[in-house]
Amino acid sequence: MSDRAHRPGPTGRRGPTGWRGLTGWRGLTGRLRRWYGEGPLQLLVLLASFALAGYAGVRLLDGDRLLIAAWFVGAALVHDLLFVPAYALADRALRAAVGRRERRAWITFVRVPAFLSGLLLLVWFPLITGQVERYESATGLPEDAYLVRWLLVTAVLFAVSALCRVLQVRRARRSARKERPEAVH
Structure with missing residues (x-):
């Protein structure tokens, strides 16, 4: 190998020097991966999910910004601490x-299914516990419909999971x- 392949390049790293890794899409994704830990697609999906959650929170709480912020912070704390x-x-x-492995x-x-049902x-x-009445006029569903539907979704999740295990x-x-050869008599 040549001595050039082992000299530190402009980034301070050992390896071949030149334009690769410094410019272009690969250089950008490499730097993003080092800084963020994942690729740009994962970051884009994460930002989109935050935007969607923020939009849902704003729509749900009708513009009360303090209540929205408290709800998001409270949800994060309750999740992480409880x-x-x-x-x-x-x-x-x-x-x-x-027990046994x-x-x-x-x-x-x-x-x-337990995680999805809990989520x-x-x-x-x-809505499942019937503590909010304001959605009945908007959806046309009685308060107890949410509990029944959650129980049905939970049952379906466990049934599909059991079917997957059987398969x-x-x-x-x-x-x-x-793989096992038949015994010859």
Whole structure:
């Protein structure tokens, strides 16, 4: 190798010098990845989700900016200080209840629908518990319809998860039978 390949370049890094990595799309994405930790698409999706959440908050709370800010900050604090430890505790309890590693394969099939159901409950809690009346005139749905629909969605999530687990076990058994040669008598 030449000595030039190991000399520090304009960025202070060792490696080939030249225009690669300094300009153009690859140079920009490389710098963004070093600064942000992910690529530009992930950043764009994250910013779009924040914009959508902000728009929904503004529309939901009818322009009360202080209440909107308090709601977003409160939601972040409640999630980080209350729900993340609760997730971790529930996950540990589930792992301890299952015990052996062979039986742990199905834990994901409980985690995912439970998480999605909990997320729906968190987002729609006031409507599911019937604490907000103002949406009945806008939607035409009675207050108790949200609880019934949340329970139905939760049941469907667990049913789909159970079906996925059954299909996974069947596939594993089929592949195990194909790999295992039949005993010759």
